[in-house]
Amino acid sequence: MWFDWKTLDAFLGVVALLIAFSSAFYTWLTSGSRKNTEAIAELKADMEHQETRLDRVETKLDALPDRDDLHRLDKQIEGMGVRFGAVEDTLRAVQRATERISDYLLKSGGKQ
The missing domain is CATH 1.20.5 (Single alpha-helices involved in coiled-coils or other helix-helix interfaces)
Known part of the structure; x- marks a missing residue:
């Protein structure tokens, strides 16, 4: 035979190991972006709250003499x-x- 099963098994093991490491690395890289997305969402909610408060203050200031x-x-x-x-x-x-x-x-x- 021109190929060996043991060589193929070792090669597929290395490929599986590379896939596992690359998926773990990808998960590690994207976990920070998910945390950032959550932090950005919280900041946007806080900003909207502050804008609402600012609108109320501006309305009251417009009514002042x-x-x-x-x-x-x-x-x-x-x-x-x-x-x-x-x-x-x-x-x-x-x-x-x-x-x-x-x-x-x-x-x-x-x-x-």
Whole structure:
């Protein structure tokens, strides 16, 4: 015979051993990528959560008054202060008039 069964058996054993080592090596190489895929998925979920929170904060910030709104409010408050000052002056005048009327009535004793 031109081939030997023992040689063929040894050759197939070496091929099987090479296949086993190569599949173990491939599994070892791809296990890291599976871990990375899982880590990337977790990071994406966390990023989506952070984007949702950021959207809520931006929405609330959009509802806050801006510089012009605060300036208008400041001017309105100043105007109210001026008006309250005028009302205060008027009330002082009314108080003085009331005191004078009261003094007159007390001094005259209600005589007519």
